[in-house]
Amino acid sequence: MIEKISSKKVKNNPIGIFDSGFGGLTVMSAINKILPGENLIYFGDTAHVPYGSKSKDAVIKLSKEIAYFLIKNKVKTIVVACNTASAFALRFLQKNSNVPVIGVIEPGAKEAVLKSNNKAIGVIATEGTVLSGSYPSEIRKISKAKVYQQECPLLVPLVEEGWIKGEITNAVIKKYMKRLLEKKIDVLVLGCTHYPLIKKALAESIGQEIAIVDSAQATALEVKKNLAQKQILSNRKEGNFKFFVSDNPKKFEKIGKLFFEKRISNVKKQELWG
């Protein structure tokens, strides 16, 4: 059970964001663009990346430890910027934390339903997210749309290699998209925080008739809405950033900037106790 600490309405407290690795930095980047005055703390669980192939129990255990660390750092809200952790651990964290916890799946699911006319929605994600059934389940709550999921295990390493365009990337995307296109989807949800980096290649592959839902952007808008409702948006002009990882801070600084689109420095190592 995560220590319950009172959620004082402290406008200047930071927003805590976590992911298994680098991917959540696309969510952090989207939050920073929409809410530039907020202080942001990021935790990347690089010792245990990727979560996509782990079991539910394992992901809950790790997420709990990270949420505890963020709460100790006085965050006013927690963003689970990882689709697998949102799929497996969000309910647990919401139940056991006294600060609001926002995942990436619900905002993406809502936007997908709004954008779909023929009610056929495609979702691309990691194995863990697909197997969890979280996107179909969230969409089913608000719509009768059909949901077609596709696991794409190669897309994360492709992005981390920096191969965000070109022959190989296009061929891999084409292979993964084949079945979804046959289903006549009109919306494609990027169900993994790495995928915004290949949004352009995906858009070219699927054509203009299919709308892309970037869950990083949808989540950032949800965070803004939530803080505004609670009247705890910061009044600051410019917030600062803190970064913690469970392994390899140097690598995080180097690769992280691809995802965050800004320089990353002073990354601190914070081991999880397992």
Next chain:
Amino acid sequence: MIEKISSKKVKNNPIGIFDSGFGGLTVMSAINKILPGENLIYFGDTAHVPYGSKSKDAVIKLSKEIAYFLIKNKVKTIVVACNTASAFALRFLQKNSNVPVIGVIEPGAKEAVLKSNNKAIGVIATEGTVLSGSYPSEIRKISKAKVYQQECPLLVPLVEEGWIKGEITNAVIKKYMKRLLEKKIDVLVLGCTHYPLIKKALAESIGQEIAIVDSAQATALEVKKNLAQKQILSNRKEGNFKFFVSDNPKKFEKIGKLFFEKRISNVKKQELWG
């Protein structure tokens, strides 16, 4: 420090083999082909896969726990069937265990030197293995050959997708091989236990003039030599297999058979204590 237990010369004790996931099963398969009478215990650390992107400290910590588990299970020798763990943790395990510990790097390095005429050796591996410099360092001990290393982060997920041949696999291999071929290598070391599954595609890409060293085979021969020297080879006709994983036993049964080339059943979950 790993508990020191006396290495009784017990012929019928099993051989312990471990890896971060499935890959080491190619080594187990090679050992089973060469030594069919041996009982084999496999530990796949699927809760922490992949090791390739982890730091040295993290890999040593995990390897230590697994070696301890195997020693408790009375293994007569330990095979570190993972290139990253061999690179980072072999010396530590050899120093702190009372059973022989054999890695996959030294056998592959020795065979590469034997096979190279123009003394230009290529090594393909994960990031962790490349950064460790273990292959260049092992080769340097016995030869003045030049060693050219290439990280190939996409090959592991390609193999796990089952895309072991075809247009995408060939294009990815071609991209990774480009720099090595320019260096006029005449031997290519498969420095990751996943790669034997794409040996055919690799061979077609690099042509017949370049010899491929499969470190799984080289390691199995080294194990046989070592047990024979100590006169502790089993007299059994047919050995049995036991499998332990730290997460997702069902997935291990399903994907594992691609690597082991035999049916895998009754996989037990054994958590590491972190």
